Amino acid sequence: SRLTKDPKYTYVRLSELKPGAVVNVYGVVVFFKQPCRTRGTDFCTSLKITDQSNQSVCCNIFCEKLEDHPKIFRIGDIIRLHRVKTQSFNDSVMLINTFGTSVVTFDGEQGGPVEPRTSCRTFHFDQDDSRAVEELRAWRAGRLVVLPSLTPLSAVQPRTFFDLTCQLLAKASMDSSCTLLRVWDGSRCPHPQLKVDIGPDVTEGPWSFSAQKEQLIANILVFDNHVELAKELKVPGDFLRIYNLRAIPGSHRLPGLSSSQPAELHHLAFHLHGGTAYGRGIRVLPETCPEVQELKRVLDSFQDDDLHDLLEAWNTPPERPSGENGSSEPELWLPVAAGRRCSHVLCPERLSEVRRSAPGGFHHVRVQLRSFQPSRPHQLLKLYCSKCCSMQDVPDDDLLEDIFSQASRKAATYEPPPWALSGTATLPLGPSVRTLDVHVSKELLDGVKTKQLIFIMGSSLEEALHLTSGYRNVVPVTSSRGHMTLLDLSAPFLFRGRRRYYGCRSCSNVVMRDPCSGGVELMDEKSIAEALGVELMRLVFLMKLELRDATDSLHAYLWRDAELFFGVTAEDAAANQESQSSVCRTLESLCPKEGSSGGRPWLDLCLVSYRAGDDGGQAQTCYQVCHSAMATP
């Protein structure tokens, strides 16, 4: 019989390395560069590591594919190298990868989970590895080697180099050796930004942002070798760490400033210079990375600003504060994203008190609903992209008919994707009979599954809807440049029963992959969207309520907690007449029309107030319903 046993690895201390051997080592990263293109076929990651022997050793990893390179995010990360070759260079020993080398990295922060980062499908990892990582973390911490601080935009000092962790919102190619990256990290840089004049035609991602979001955006110019990587970055959305970014104070003074005013008021430009000295480079951080999780929580809280923008577009300017809060400083309130809780005070505040309070708090109120906007139920629903925080109206059927008919006129000769089987379907609709081009995934050919998903070419909206009774998923398609593709994303990319699913026009990157290749059983709207490169938009309610009590009245927006308020999901309200009627009944009962019998009921609501930037020099306080319950009589 054969005994299978875990291989036991022995690790050599860095001070014990001799040239000409293949060894396993552990170390703390004290320096690293992002992979850079060599004159050969590979990219090269250069790094330097140290361990408990206090010896530091340089290491080069050559790999053709970027994704196979060590996932080092920060100085202080722990790295484990298996089967690396030692070699003599400049009177010292260095490490280089060879056939069979395996690299795994870990976060270097003490106390955190020991999670291996690797692109290998299989790699050895056991309790001994956890222990080795913890030992190195403790050793590094004990030597007071601090991890480099992560500088938010709000703490950037002019004339310094720093690493920035941020989200990419938009980018623009300035010329062949310079690309502009527009990023944010949720904090506001106190220095005015370098203004970069770019047009919408050269911008990828949104071209303009609301005034208050604009104040949070940093313009970063990346040069030379970094332009190649910048091309691959996805806008909007990629989370980045930019290493060795330089904050350069500009020579231009703001208009109207005297020379006695401090230098802090100068413009600041951010440059990522060419070359790789000092680890200069850009890295896309995975969403699972703790710093990205934290960043997402912070950025998520700014969705309120976009709500504010949308309401402006409705020509319903938010309330200005009736009382003065004392400070005339333009100040941006940064909502505490986590732990946004209602304190559930027993005694509600009066609206007059609420309006006298500074923004940034919670208020329990007992109020009546005096009016609401919009008044037509279908306008309460919006499409919302959680990736770029944009909102859109839900298109009506007239608009959709237009898009479908344009797409069917456009459809020309094309090559169906290799994974699809093509045919025609005959639709008996009314007096006429129509034949449509249809495609199904070859994965579905196993008899019973062919009703799971169908791609239809050249149909009308009505025909697409008709097919939803026979097919679980209906994807309307057209052709473009000889290939099958989705319709304009203003139209639903997917019909499932009565539900229609939309993709975000700025975030989607349509590719016609086979949605069935991941398994027919798992096919929901999310997996189909993902396969097709579509960023799925969510349906949300959005309303403006006019609230009143004996002392005052104010406008509050009902958004995130609207589903709680109505007891109906936005998806249901869009697909289902009964749910829509239920929303209308709720609103009518809370806000009866003049002359109808019955009084106006009282509502217990929790409001959160926030200062929504300074539009035209004056800050505005906005209120959002964040929790609600009907008052018991």
Next chain:
DNA sequence: TTAGGTTTCG
């Protein structure tokens, strides 16, 4: 094979 840290000059 390649590179083998050590700040651009926009």
